[in-house]
Amino acid sequence: MRAWFARERAAGRERLVYQTSGAQLIAGMSGLGQWQERIKRVFEATEQLDAILYFDNLGDLFAERVEGSVDLAGAMKPYLEQGRVRLVGELTPELWELAESRQAGFVACLSRLKVEPLTPAATARALAARVAFDRRHEPDRPTIDERAVAPLVDLAERYLPYRAFPGKAFRLYEELRGVHGEELAASGRGATLTVDRLYEHFSLSSGVPSFLLRDDRTLVLGDVVRALGEQLVGQREAVRRVAETVCVTKAGLQPTGKPLSTFLFVGPTGVGKTELARALATYLFGTPERVVRFDMSEYMDMEAAERLIRGTDRADGLLTRRVREQPFCVLLLDEIEKASRGVFDLLLQVCGEGRLTDARGRVAYFHNAIIIMTSNLGAAHHRPTAGFGTSGGEDEAYYVRQVNASFRPEFVNRIDRIIAFAPLTAAEAERVARMALGRICTRRGLVEAGVQLLVSQRALAHQQLHP
Numbered sequence: 001m002r003a004w005f006a007r008e009r010a011a012g013r014e015r016l017v018y019q020t021s022g023a024q025l026i027a028g029m030s031g032l033g034q035w036q037e038r039i040k041r042v043f044e045a046t047e048q049l050d051a052i053l054y055f056d057n058l059g060d061l062f063a064e065r066v067e068g069s070v071d072l073a074g075a076m077k078p079y080l081e082q083g084r085v086r087l088v089g090e091l092t093p094e095l096w097e098l099a100e101s102r103q104a105g106f107v108a109c110l111s112r113l114k115v116e117p118l119t120p121a122a123t124a125r126a127l128a129a130r131v132a133f134d135r136r137h138e139p140d141r142p143t144i145d146e147r148a149v150a151p152l153v154d155l156a157e158r159y160l161p162y163r164a165f166p167g168k169a170f171r172l173y174e175e176l177r178g179v180h181g182e183e184l185a186a187s188g189r190g191a192t193l194t195v196d197r198l199y200e201h202f203s204l205s206s207g208v209p210s211f212l213l214r215d216d217r218t219l220v221l222g223d224v225v226r227a228l229g230e231q232l233v234g235q236r237e238a239v240r241r242v243a244e245t246v247c248v249t250k251a252g253l254q255p256t257g258k259p260l261s262t263f264l265f266v267g268p269t270g271v272g273k274t275e276l277a278r279a280l281a282t283y284l285f286g287t288p289e290r291v292v293r294f295d296m297s298e299y300m301d302m303e304a305a306e307r308l309i310r311g312t313d314r315a316d317g318l319l320t321r322r323v324r325e326q327p328f329c330v331l332l333l334d335e336i337e338k339a340s341r342g343v344f345d346l347l348l349q350v351c352g353e354g355r356l357t358d359a360r361g362r363v364a365y366f367h368n369a370i371i372i373m374t375s376n377l378g379a380a381h382h383r384p385t386a387g388f389g390t391s392g393g394e395d396e397a398y399y400v401r402q403v404n405a406s407f408r409p410e411f412v413n414r415i416d417r418i419i420a421f422a423p424l425t426a427a428e429a430e431r432v433a434r435m436a437l438g439r440i441c442t443r444r445g446l447v448e449a450g451v452q453l454l455v456s457q458r459a460l461a462h463q464q465l466h467p
Contacts, residue, residue, distance in 0.1 A: 001098070014053040022060035022072050036075055043079045051086075073099075073106040080109035088165035093362030106379050107459040117164040118225065124153045126166050127173060134177075135190075142190040144173065148198045152176075155202050160323070162367040169240045169297075196378050207285045208368075209327050212250060219250040224283070231279040233435070234428040235272050238265070238419050242280060245417050254416075258354045262414060264370045265338070266399040267421025268379040274332065277372045281330040292322050292369075296339040305342035309356060320356055320364035327368045336373040337406060344411055350415035373415075378402035396420040 025042065027142060028085065029035035046053050055061070061072045076382075087110075091099065100107050118126065128149050135143050137293040144152065156169040162170070176193060179201055183191035184458035209215040232239060242263065249260050265273040278288040299308050307315045333339070339347075350356055353379045354366045384397055399420045424432065440446070441453050 006152050017054050017088075018046065018050060019052055019054045019056065021055060021057065021353075022063065025072060026070060029072050035070060035072075039072070039075045040240045043076065043085050046086075047079070053085060053087045055087070055089035058091040058099070059095035062095075062099055066459050073103040073140055076369075077106045077109060078257045080106070087344070090201070094150045094363060103322070118166045120153050120157050120165065123156075123166040123169050124149055126168055127153065130170065130173070138185075139189045140191055144175055144193045145195065145322065146199065146390050148193065148195045150197055152198055159202070159206060159208065159213075159328075159368060161327070161367060162363075172202070177203070186269065206328055207287075207290065209284065209286070212284065218248050221247050227283045228279045230356060231282070232272050232275055233431045234424055235276065235421055238272075238276065240275065241417060241419050246284075247279075249272075257367065259331075259351065259366045260368065260370045262351050262416045263373065264403065264418045265372060265374045265421060266379075266418060268423050269376050271421045273374045273421055274334070277330050277332045277374075279328060280372075282368065284330070285328055289330050290326065290329045292326060293321065293330045293334065295334050296337075296343065297335050299343055302340055302342045305340045305346070306359075309342065311347045316360065316362075317356075317358040317364075321387055323364045323366060323369060324362070327365060329369050329372045331351065331366070331369050333371070333373045335375065337375045337377055344408070348411060348414060351411075375403070377406055395422055 020042070025039055026035040029038055037115050042053075045051075061076075065219075080087060091112075096107075096112070128146065131143050131146065131149065134141065152172060153165075153169050156163075156165070156172050160168045160172070176198060180191060182195055183193075185191045199210050201211060202208070211219060221243055224246055225240055228239045228243060229236065245263070248254060254260065265276070267273065274293075278291055281290040282288050284290075294308065299305050300458065307317065308319050319331075323329070346356060350366050351371065354364070356364050358364065378399060382395070382436050390453055396418070400418055437453065437455055446453065
């Protein structure tokens with residue numbers, strides 16, 4: 001392709017390039033035969049002008065549309081087979097495979113040219129050159145400090161897996177310039193945006209706190225324990241173990257290419273496993289809404305597992321779609337022991353490689369997610385140890401034995417930490433009940449109606465016995 005363009009340029013033959021998309025070709029075409037007629041006119045005009053049609057996303061030609069049966073690729077194929085029109089398009093490797101399965105004839109008309117992404121080092125050099133160019137030719141617009149180039153490329157590499165270099169680094173650079181587009185330096189020229197401004201912008205746009213983004217910010221174990229413990233009653237040992245693992249992740253000691261952390265919370269029902277997941281999401285991402293929860297008791301058969309993870313060639317997998325929409329999250333898989341074997345097979349890939357490919361060929365990355373699985377295996381038959389010299393370690397050993405007896409070794413080996421939750425004491429159960437009642441009393445319906453809810457001590461005691 002490059003050689004052909006070079007020969008054309010040397011011969012003095014220049015061609016017009018028109019960019020379009022599948023959506024543009026059928027926009028407003030609701031009547032019978034209208035979109036076919038538009039494609040005919042567009043391709044005949046392209047042929048007469050000896051121009052080139054450019055699609056920045058050829059995958060758009062194979063997308064499902066609300067208009068019904070619209071076969072754009074099939075309508076274009078005759079022009080390509082006869083060599084009447086030149087067409088250039090971009091397509092990811094995953095979507096190329098999908099196109100081959102759906103429109104083999106159309107794909108056979110195309111010559112495949114693989115364009116490799118730049119390396120981070122090459123991207124940094126290109127971005128530095130772009131910054132210098134913008135500083136000379138757009139002095140009234142902000143640019144980034146030269147020392148911010150390497151951190152920007154690092155952020156793009158670590159946290160933007162769905163885009164490729166150099167595009168994702170340049171896009172982040174332009175976003176930063178756009179946000180601070182009106183800022184001027186004391187000299188009246190465009191402001192120079194520092195590394196701090198870069199981290200501030202990325203933290204706001206992604207929801208990831210700056211102390212996780214920056215290697216020069218330390219994470220103190222005691223601070224993490226206090227932040228998580230404020231939202232939880234009891235479970236001091238569980239909170240501390242989660243905090244320790246978060247600190248290990250922040251220090252960069254976790255293996256690359258995996259989720260940030262993978263936990264298995266085991267213990268009785270209603271002792272704070274889900275609440276700790278919410279507290280962790282709040283601490284790391286600023287809101288409990290970053291918990292992506294799935295009840296695995298709903299995915300006990302193989303067909304349900306396929307719906308959850310792989311989907312179909314015409315619909316996204318539920319899990320993969322949610323993670324693509326919100327990659328910075330706490331993924332909570334409740335009652336994991338009830339999931340089908342197919343789910344466990346795919347979770348092996350998630351916990352080991354940090355990625356899944358759905359039936360449409362699209363990859364979901366879990367590198368920026370924390371995975372928490374919960375289970376109450378063995379809780380119904382376990383009686384906590386009591387007496388002098390006993391500790392939570394004995395309870396944890398019991399649950400570890402239950403986990404090893406119930407799950408395959410290759411699955412258990414991919415879990416970073418198995419954390420046991422102890423039963424609540426009577427005092428702790430009362431505190432939980434009072435906190436729940438407090439939330440009920442603040443509901444808008446009760447507040448607006450002026451209703452006050454009073455609960456006796458006897459009722460609280462009954463709630464503790466019959467939760």
